[in-house]
Amino acid sequence: MNFDISADRRNTNSIKWNREAIENISANPLAEPFWVADMDFYPETHIQEAAKTLAGLGIYGYPSFPKDNAHVAAWMRTKHGWILPKEKIIFAQGLLHALSLSMNLFTEKGAKILVCSPMYRPFREITKRNGRELIEHNLGYENGLFYLDRERFASDAENADMIIFCSPQNPSGIVFTEEELVFVLETAKKRGITVISDEIHSDLVHPNAKHIPMGLANERVGARCITLFAPSKTFNIAGEHCAFAVFSDSDMEAEFRNAESALWLDEPGLTAGELSYAAYTKGAEYNKDLCRYLGETAAAARSYLEANCPGLKMVNGDASFVTFIDCSEYYQKIETEVLSHPDRYKGGEGGGILSRFFGVAAGVAMNDGTWFGSDWKNFVRFNYGTSRIRVMKALERMVRAVKAL
Numbered sequence: 001m002n003f004d005i006s007a008d009r010r011n012t013n014s015i016k017w018n019r020e021a022i023e024n025i026s027a028n029p030l031a032e033p034f035w036v037a038d039m040d041f042y043p044e045t046h047i048q049e050a051a052k053t054l055a056g057l058g059i060y061g062y063p064s065f066p067k068d069n070a071h072v073a074a075w076m077r078t079k080h081g082w083i084l085p086k087e088k089i090i091f092a093q094g095l096l097h098a099l100s101l102s103m104n105l106f107t108e109k110g111a112k113i114l115v116c117s118p119m120y121r122p123f124r125e126i127t128k129r130n131g132r133e134l135i136e137h138n139l140g141y142e143n144g145l146f147y148l149d150r151e152r153f154a155s156d157a158e159n160a161d162m163i164i165f166c167s168p169q170n171p172s173g174i175v176f177t178e179e180e181l182v183f184v185l186e187t188a189k190k191r192g193i194t195v196i197s198d199e200i201h202s203d204l205v206h207p208n209a210k211h212i213p214m215g216l217a218n219e220r221v222g223a224r225c226i227t228l229f230a231p232s233k234t235f236n237i238a239g240e241h242c243a244f245a246v247f248s249d250s251d252m253e254a255e256f257r258n259a260e261s262a263l264w265l266d267e268p269g270l271t272a273g274e275l276s277y278a279a280y281t282k283g284a285e286y287n288k289d290l291c292r293y294l295g296e297t298a299a300a301a302r303s304y305l306e307a308n309c310p311g312l313k314m315v316n317g318d319a320s321f322v323t324f325i326d327c328s329e330y331y332q333k334i335e336t337e338v339l340s341h342p343d344r345y346k347g348g349e350g351g352g353i354l355s356r357f358f359g360v361a362a363g364v365a366m367n368d369g370t371w372f373g374s375d376w377k378n379f380v381r382f383n384y385g386t387s388r389i390r391v392m393k394a395l396e397r398m399v400r401a402v403k404a405l
Contacts, residue, residue, distance in 0.1 A: 006040040026359020027348030039385030044286035050278040094241035114160035118372035173317020181217040189223040201320035203234035206295030209318035240272040321385030361401035
């Protein structure tokens with residue numbers, strides 16, 4: 001694949017490119033989208049061919065897929081070195097479905113759920129909508145570097161009934177070490193609580209870093225652990241709502257299987273099954289090239305900001321295609337600019353000060369840091385999962401906008 005070529009996603013029913021949605025966060029319907037966490041690259045060619053074949057057949061009846069998930073087990077062994085019995089891998093109708101169902105099955109109403117922040121907003125919503133209480137644990141942060149503050153984490157976990165962990169972390173992109181994962185698992189084991197690890201970004205770790213699945217690290221610890229992963233971010237097929245779960249505890253596994261069966265949600269739909277099979281069986285070279293491209297784009301973006309505008313600080317992520325940019329040095333000026341010109345920055349009710357400023361002043365639509373928690377108003381999340389030239393031009397416009405203040 002030539003990742004310097006991005007797909008034209010206008011008029012494709014893409015939420016990322018929807019003008020009303022863009023205006024809602026950026027106050028500018030014409031801003032270029034760098035927000036929703038999917039990429040503008042075409043999927044791997046075998047995935048495209050599988051979709052074309054399926055469409056050409058004109059047959060969309062009930063599918064019959066193998067239920068042992070051998071292709072998923074082979075991917076996890078080759079990609080991450082995790083040797084799993086194929087029968088242990090459970091299909092789920094999307095990662096958030098699996099997370100929400102697990103929360104309902106393995107905690108009671110009013111339970112306290114610890115989640116690291118800045119956090120993917122649906123974690124907050126799932127916790128609230130299911131009648132649980134959120135313990136928002138802020139990651140350590142200093143001068144562009146996010147890290148796991150073990151002492152504070154252990155303290156916050158004292159009151160938790162479950163831990164939801166995002167590895168690699170969204171929105172920062174940081175990749176946790178095996179020692180850090182073991183610490184989280186040991187903390188949970190001491191409390192007798194379950195860890196759910198969302199690893200949807202795990203296949204997109206850049207070449208200079210290494211992802212360790214939580215379930216693999218748990219083989220040293222023996223905590224109650226649920227590891228969730230999916231092909232959706234990896235192969236840019238997020239619209240298919242296909243994910244997989246692996247349980248360390250056989251009783252929990254059985255309960256989850258029974259619940260999925262009772263809801264009649266234990267099998268993939270036709271396109272989800274076909275595309276995920278093509279991805280896992282034929283997508284390894286594509287994935288390797290994509291990880292390299294994303295790592296090089298991140299390095300180029302970081303170098304550009306360091307050289308041209310150190311006041312916009314790209315944080316220390318080594319995974320996926322999203323990153324936090326710290327705008328603290330400019331925040332007061334930006335806030336004054338936005339609040340002093342209400343007509344210019346009118347709208348953007350779904351965003352914040354920074355997303356409205358960059359949407360109008362730079363034509364760049366991004367998620368405001370407040371979408372990930374109230375403590376992160378000085379940040380924006382930037383999606384660099386597109387051609388490098390588009391990324392660099394967007395950063396140039398952002399730099400010009402803050403320097404013009």
